[in-house]
Amino acid sequence: MLLGIIAARERVRGQDAGPSPGEPSGWYARADAVARFNVKATMNAANPVLSGGNYNDGFVLPDSGGTASGKTWNWGYTSASQIAGSDLTLHRYETLPAVGNHDLDVSNPAFGGELVGGYQFSSFTFLNKPAHFAVGAAYGYSQFSQDTAFSATGNATYTVDTYGMNGVIAPQAPYAGTAADQVH
Numbered sequence: 001m002l003l004g005i006i007a008a009r010e011r012v013r014g015q016d017a018g019p020s021p022g023e024p025s026g027w028y029a030r031a032d033a034v035a036r037f038n039v040k041a042t043m044n045a046a047n048p049v050l051s052g053g054n055y056n057d058g059f060v061l062p063d064s065g066g067t068a069s070g071k072t073w074n075w076g077y078t079s080a081s082q083i084a085g086s087d088l089t090l091h092r093y094e095t096l097p098a099v100g101n102h103d104l105d106v107s108n109p110a111f112g113g114e115l116v117g118g119y120q121f122s123s124f125t126f127l128n129k130p131a132h133f134a135v136g137a138a139y140g141y142s143q144f145s146q147d148t149a150f151s152a153t154g155n156a157t158y159t160v161d162t163y164g165m166n167g168v169i170a171p172q173a174p175y176a177g178t179a180a181d182q183v184h
Helices: 002-015
Strands: 025-037 039-045 058-060 076-077 086-096 099-106 110-126 128-141 157-164
Touching: 002 086, 025 128, 076 086
Parallel strands: none
Antiparallel strands: 025 110, 039 099, 058 076, 086 157, 110 128
């Protein structure tokens, strides 16, 4: 087993950065297996607070000219089901309970692969070590899974607001308004 580890180490060292110095200039590519250890992450599951006029499925905000007339062109919605007759209905959840911070730690190795390729322009010796000048790109893939099913309990507020379309025919959803479209 020790001989296998030493041989694999030398093989990896030989592949580390592409072709070996002394090889002619040109393209190179390789595929390798990889194992990632100690994959860790921290999740901060906070609920954003929506400011007035912003909803989970759209917005109605003052336009650049103000809303003295009670009309605005600065509006939008996400689904055709929000239009009922000549009204636009928007929904918002507020004061949702948050699940807080959670640390994820994957104790098992995450196995995967990588593809490396590039172009070697020249090879040379630097401080008695072989070196080369090259441009390369790589893609790595590892798959792992972690249970991220967190829950929280508490009270929430559900707000439904309806706005008159003022004779404007609502454009197809999803939509964000323009100065030509005014709602009050």
